[in-house]
Amino acid sequence: NRASEQRTDKRxxxxxxxxSGAVEQDADxxxxxxxxxMxxxxxxxxxxxxxxxxxHRGGARASITVAAQPHYSR
Known part of the structure; x- marks a missing residue:
């Protein structure tokens, strides 16, 4: 979605x-x-x-920081 490119916070x-309405309704x-x-x-x-x-229907929202190793991906 290009709307994220217009925001100052790119998250x-x-x-x-x-x-997204269907995703919010159906996804756990x-x-x-x-x-x-990037x-x-x-x-x-x-x-x-x-x-x-x-x-997360059964828990809390969260943000988890992990190491990115893009040289291992295609």
Whole structure:
């Protein structure tokens, strides 16, 4: 969704997903991936990624920081 490109905070939101109303209604859990260095190569968080639990029907929302190793992906 291009709306996220217009925001100052580039973290994905559940509303960025196509047919997000159906996703919010039907999904038990929605997890999104965010890499700050994709939008700002000079980011001090280069090499990190956030797993954002935007929806968890049985628990709390959370953001978990993990190491990103893009050289292992295609």
């Amino acid at each position: 994905p939101m559940i509303s960025d997903l196509r047919e 859990m929605v997890i999104q991936l965010h890499r700050p260095d 939008h700002d190569p000079e980011s001090p968080r280069a090499g990190e990624a956030d797993l954002i639990v935007d929806k």
